[in-house]
């Protein structure tokens with residue numbers, strides 16, 4: 001099912017993300033984690049994509065299984081910056097053959113060692129190519145409430161985001177953020193620029209201290225005092241940090257829904273227990289269809 005349709009039909013939605021394994025020997029473990037998250041019955045699941053395209057078959061495999069074996073609507077990611085037009089076109093064909101209706105169209109990070117292919121510079125070009133192949137595909141795009149790390153001025157980033165939406169994005173998902181006011185402010189600026197597609201806030205539950213120096217630092221997200229104090233207090237105790245991180249993320253979600261931002265995406269990082277912790281805390285808010293874990 002198309003994700004834009006799901007967003008229209010349901011007032012409140014929750015989606016989870018999994019990332020494919022880099023090596024084939026880890027495939028079964030990720031497949032099992034994806035199955036357990038799917039059993040929580042989120043409204044859809046996204047499957048990320050290795051920027052270089054090296055794990056592309058794993059993205060396609062896990063996405064197809066989620067959709068075809070477990071009946072979970074799926075969003076398969078696709079990046080372009082390190083790929084040729086031919087490779088990207090073949091990948092779009094693979095997704096098409098597997099019946100995938102939703103693609104998250106991304107540029108991908110520019111490799112540290114520099115680029116060896118120059119077929120794509122920006123995600124908007126990929127969106128254009130997907131639309132040319134099949135205009136019925138529902139396309140998601142990435143957006144950055146605090147600005148993309150490469151862009152010096154947030155206002156310029158917004159202009160490029162508008163181009164991306166005009167190229168054919170049906171919805172946007174945000175980079176992680178830890179202060180909801182950042183998101184509310186961003187949404188206001190989007191509407192001012194005439195960007196009116198649904199925006200799904202991306203919530204990252206931080207459940208271990210290492211994530212702060214790795215993913216959070218890379219994303220460029222501002223760390224509020226309240227968040228920093230939580231990590232200082234619980235960061236050295238894995239069980240306490242895991243619990244505090246899930247509660248922090250759940251509180252962010254409750255505040256978002258209370259303020260009318262009702263389509264939530266959770267970066268669940270292949271961790272069924274985190275997805276389940278959030279689902280259980282929100283069972284009444286999300287409605288009975290989402291509440292129970294089906295084995």
Ligand code: FAD
Pocket residue numbers: 047048049050051077078079104105106107108109110121122123124141142143148149150151156157158160161163164173174175176202
């Ligand atoms: P773009 O939209 O192309 O933007 C990249 C930069 O280029 C921005 O600074 C923008 O302002 C600028 N720009 C855009 N158009 C122009 C223009 N015409 N002229 C000049 N500048 C321009 N990475 C992965 O490898 N795999 C994934 O599965 C993945 N999933 C993600 C999901 C989400 C929700 C998010 C937020 C990010 C994800 N990423 C993923 C990371 C993403 O690939 C990087 O953040 C990447 O650096 C930017 O990708 P983009 O699609 O936003 O690029």
